[in-house]
Amino acid sequence: MAWDLSVDLIKATVQLEQPVGDGSRTVGTGFLISDPTPGGKPRTILVTAAHVFEKMPAMSAKIGYRVQGKDGVWRFDPTTLKIRDGDHPLWVKHPTRDVAAMEVEAPPEFVKAAIPINYLAQDDTFNRYNLGPGDEMMALGFPRGLSANPAGFPILRAGRVASYPLAPATSFPTFLMDFSVFPGNSGGPVFMAEGARRRPGSNQTQEVQFVAGLLTQQVELSGERLEIGIVTHAKFIRETLALLDKLPGATVTQAKAGKTVKGDPPMPPATPAVAISATAMAASR
Template sequence: MDQKKENILNMGPIDHLVHCTTRIESTTKDGKGSCGTGFFMNFLEENGKSIPAIVSNKHVIKDALSGGFNLTLKGSDGKPLIGNHKKFTFNNFESLWIKHPSDKVDLAIFLLGPLLNEVKDSGAEIFFTPLSKAIIPENDVRESLSPMEDIIMIGYPSGIWDSLNNLPVIRRGVTATHPYINWNGKLEFLTDIASYPGSSGSPVLLANLNGFSDRNGNTFITGKRILLLGIHYAGAMHTAEGEIAIVTTPTSLMPIPITQIPNNIGVAINSNCLLEFEPIIKSLLPPTLNV
């Protein structure tokens, strides 16, 4: 086996998932700084080719005049060079994102191909773990899940990250509603997981690495499942008046007024909505680059 491939394979599933996100920073039109989460995703996967992109929420990059993210460099052994990363900053940041065509779906993507090619031309390479659409569960798989599944969310709550090593924070919880049933008729489900400003755009993953039980109580001791169930974008907040409101998770790095207190109920967009980007991406590619 090729040494580079062997070294990459020696990394465990969670080691790879830690490198599936990036911390998005931006400056808005009013001069305020904001922070959110993006994750890497491969689109149009076919014949060993794909189009890599960063996925996040529309509100994460809304009104962003400038913005960017840090990407970890890859070593000659194929592994990430932990602590060796580069910041990429762009003007007119919001305009560089492709927004989901539905006003009701808070998703946007940033195509990575040109940036990766530019870095490669300079003699370097970027290490990241793109999620595959193969881990977006088909409807029959999603329906077979239990209303309460163990999940993890990877991102940058309150902007917290390991700035030296360019690493995110992993949070753990459960689904609070069934990920197949549309919450209040929307392509969304609820999660019971702590989320704070900066969590917007985080992937919500079912990650069973040491066995799992299905909704009928059958236990699979050696089973393993990693599925992208959704994308976090909002949370339930208690207001000063005692009311509960669903609001998009703020991205501002400024202190949050005590008039809104998160109660750890998050709202995630059904990951199937990501597939609706594929025809848009394909329409933007020159015919010779269509995969």
């Protein structure tokens, strides 16, 4: 496979967290997209579920960047991300869906790692590849604040599409995935990275690599988790990104490497959160 979306998305996915007064923290997942301005200026956008930011009351959060040393070893390097200016949110929210986006000034390694916007699924993507129930997709996130290792890389999960039909997104804005979802997963990318899928009506194979959407909810009924995730289509990520172009004088938020919250050392990424608010509960869509 010439290009591996799973590895690239792992590099582009970050933990978002905000300490809570009782010593616990609110945790969510976000990922970076490269989306130039209408004038062609490079721009790095952080995408997550809107409720992740909404459940963070303070003006700043931490974004879990990672740094690779000269010896090749990665280390967790969370930095401060301003998400509010007083009572004014610095992110834009989709008017009807649980999607948020904000422009960030990321370290050079993460600017390079940001996923090009053209890898977000379009309205016809599911039909073009003849995708449906039973097809496997993957998701990245930080369940209960856990990471894959002390360097802060996200945990990769896999599950099968559990609903039908999947398109059009205007009629079916979300779809179901059969896999366990935990607080901390919200906002993580859901994607397909298949190297040899048969073309519809042909014996030829093709690479199928695209971001299908982001995880926004888990299904819970009468207090019981059903181990089903709800994915919001990438169409609504695209629409949220378009809202950034309508802002008067786009403001870049500062999230530079090496600037952590004074007096609040970063909690090790492999430590489970005591309190979490990263996945909304829902009995239905």
